């Protein structure tokens with residue numbers, strides 16, 4: 106049986122890396138005593154796959170991972186068993202059974218929606234900046250990493266930007282082939298020096314089928 | 322009521338390399354209100370999180386204190402250089418992991434001192450907490466600063482920074498200390514604080530440095546503090562608290578696994594080994610206790626590996642029963658066991674085979690010295706045949722990579738002993754045949770207080786480094802052999818602190834002010850800062866490391882007793898000089914070390 110688990114990550118645990126989240130789930134699943142299926146090979150691991158990585162420090166309001174069990178499990182019991190052994194800040198919201206042969210989360214999720222909150226309120230020029238950005242065809246950005254610099258076109262990843270009173274809402278494209286960071290976008294907006302005080306939440310992840318948008 | 326400052330940690334985590342070190346909220350944090358306890362302590366491990374959380378002692382004390390309703394213990398580790406820079410730039414104090422409160426606000430700040438070179442990290446934590454570095458400058462408004470761990474068996478280089486040092490095991494002592502704190506309220510006034518410290522000094526195991534003074538190279542007690550502080554140890558490990566609900570870190574740590582402590586105290590009596598002296602007597606847990614610990618740890622943590630931890634783990638009396646029981650129970654659940662290092666006999670290899678059924682790792686052997694004569698000097702009671710046979714048996718059983726630990730710069734070492742290392746490796750390779758990978762780790766001898774070699778000076782850097790180079794270039798010509806060694810400068814500073822007196826504290830403080838941090842990490846170690854500090858303070862560091870002490874002169878740590886008598890240490894030193902061995906008293910006659918678990922000559 107395969108399950109898709111919907112969860113949230115709040116507070117300081119949002120600062121865990123993708124790898125650390127992976128290990129967290131592996132251990133949590135072992136602790137829960139659920140009859141999880143194991144991978145074969147030299148280093149057997151519980152069979153689970155995570156959705157697209159979140160940037161470090163970004164809270165997740167509606168995240169996903171898939172887990173395979175080798176025996177029948179009641180979804181409600183699964184939620185309870187996991188929530189009993191999860192650290193403060195991580196919480197399972199919902200679970201549903203999915204087909205055994207479905208595609209990996211990473212392969213189907215193509216959009217992520219973020220909310221950025223500023224302690225001093227949304228900057229006054231945000232509407233202007235967003236409109237100007239959306240008008241452009243391209244927005245080249247030099248991404249620096251220990252491996253060197255690379256140019257990415259931020260514009261190509263932005264589906265939409267909405268400025269509301271309580272924050273900036275961003276719809277960004279994501280796929281295994283690439284994604285951009287919210288902080289990169291905020292940097293071109295000129296908000297670099299206030300980044301340490303902002304709060305970023307990933308509100309949801311979506312799958313597009315035709316012209317319709319679904320949750321995974 | 323005391324005012325505690327809460328630190329908004331999130332705003333720093335964005336900007337550090339490994340935020341996982343500081344996020345806290347590990348699984349199994351006790352469900353208690355830390356901010357409501359009568360006495361609130363924060364325990365510091367003066368190294369990075371991944372080292373601190375790998376240390377069992379810290380986890381044990383954490384469990385002991387947090388089981389008590391009146392007391393609470395939080396944790397703090399040394400910050401990485403990036404977090405330190407941010408905290409200093411934004412004038413923010415260091416914070417505890419549990420409640421993110423400022424470390425300097427707690428009633429008590431404890432330090433676990435496991436390694437000499439964590440000294441500057443201790444000062445950094447004090448400084449980042451806004452506490453004066455020296456006990457003499459602190460008053461009743463400041464936290465009481467207490468330390469413990471193997472390094473305090475020569476407490477003097479640390480003494481000026483601490484209000485109290487605990488000699489020996491902390492499980493019982495810490496509760497007595499906290500209870501006394503609750504009763505005497507040292508935070509109320511300077512008079513209360515002084516009275517509290519005087520009262521603490523009367524409890525066995527507690528050393529209050531302010532109540533002692535140096536006279537002719539000896540440390541003597543003022544007022545009615547005890548002349549000799551005797552270590553504390555707990556009698557029965559089966560009755561002692563063990564963290565059956567271990568904290569599960571989110572970021573990867575050095576020993577990222579569940580842990581069982583099989584016993585304390587090793588009786589092999591290697592003469593360089595401080596742990597072998599200070600943790601006596603030997604106390605074992607029963608197989609029942611351990612099986613029960615194992616079940617709890619696995620169930621409560623979700624770890625897939627269980628480390629069997631102790632000094633010379635395979636000396637545990639019921640090791641085969643324990644290993645059989647555990648492998649039977651857990652190997653089909655994907656849970657593996659790990660052993661720190663192998664004893665050198667056939668039995669060990671058999672056991673290693675069983676233990677590594679799930680995952681085959683590298684096996685480690687520690688012959689320590691290359692020649693038989695030098696192994697006798699250090700009392701490593703194994704023969705060349707034992708070493709070769711064990712290596713060959715391991716190789717034949719599918720362990721194609723072996724790790725060897727050897728030491729250079731040992732007392733009474735001759736040129737032939739270095740040749741002996743090459744000789745031993747050559748023989749092992751020849752006996753095993755093709756396909757064996759050896760990685761040889763060459764350590765440098767560091768004389769430690771409370772050992773038979775406490776009298777011995779460390780060899781000079783020039784000659785140690787020449788030996789390192791010689792071995793390295795030899796190893797390069799050997800197929801399948803990789804040889805590495807530690808930077809001598811590190812070993813040198815370890816020796817300075819391990820055998821220093823109170824003056825060495827000035828050197829540590831100066832090095833800290835010059836910027837020395839995380840000296841145990843080669844990427845952060847700045848020897849130039851230490852040289853600078855040596856020059857500025859005029860402290861003859863070399864003298865502390867290299868001087869030979871006479872058994873009839875006063876030692877800076879004579880006021881501390883680990884239970885092993887000075888007479889025994891002296892006798893062992895003399896036997897070392899004559900290359901005579903003393904048998905392992907777990908299997909042979911009692912050698913009358915002074916700890917008194919048996920009578921001299923009595924068989925086990």
Ligand code: SF4
Nearest residue numbers: 906911912914917918
């Ligand atoms: S008292 Fe005797 S048996 Fe006990 S540890 Fe010392 S030498 Fe060994």
